[in-house]
Amino acid sequence: MIKERHTLKLIRKYGTEGTNGTITFNGEHICHTIELPDRNNIRRISCIPIGQYKLEKIRYPRHGEQIGIPNVLNREGILIHAANNAEKELLGCIAPVTTLTGEGRGDYSGKALAKLKALVYSLWDMGDEVYLSIR
Template sequence: MKTQHTLVLQRTYGAQGTNGTIYYEGEKICHTIELPDKDNIQRISCIPQGRYKLEKRKYPKHGEQIGIPNVLGREAILIHPANNAMKELMGCIAPVTALTGEGTGTESRKALNKLKALVYSLWDMEGEVFLLIR
């Protein structure tokens, strides 16, 4: 039986974007930005709240990334770098170091590297990693 690890994404919803913070075992890992909540409409909405199993995904454009498969009615949802949800995201989640407004943040690549280091280390220990969005 694989060990299950759960990252918790606490969200705040706004008209221009969805902001959040990812925690692991009570410790803040990074902030996140996403599109506003538009009833899970492909490419213009953040994904619904729920518990998702994270998986490694390889993409021609982004290289190896953390993927979020099994989102109802959606495909190719990733965790990848972006500093402006409305301009750079189509339903994915972007980690950011600091939030600067609704759906905007700074130093996304730095935050992604921190998150990836954690998730990959859990995978390396044969663990399963879940993202709980609430």
């Protein structure tokens, strides 16, 4: 069986207080995202660099199963998880949000994460590979 490759696109806008973005799949809006500002990929205080990343299921004792972004240069433990304020709740991860409310801030993150997880997991359940393309 040939694995299909699916690519989610994350288009970003950089600000001094945070990085905001929008994830689309096949041209359809999935959710917005918040991240830390771009601080040259410094661990725990910067968003991750632009690029193409393969998403993988990662299981954590404390947080259960999450969408992970392994293979980020010089980084580890990067996840896509719920948060509404990048500076207070993120250490380099990406948080989906329903609405953007400011630089690195949004709301209804749990709802946006559920929508994103439903999509990604349905593709994984078909045995396919899912990538995140950040521009």
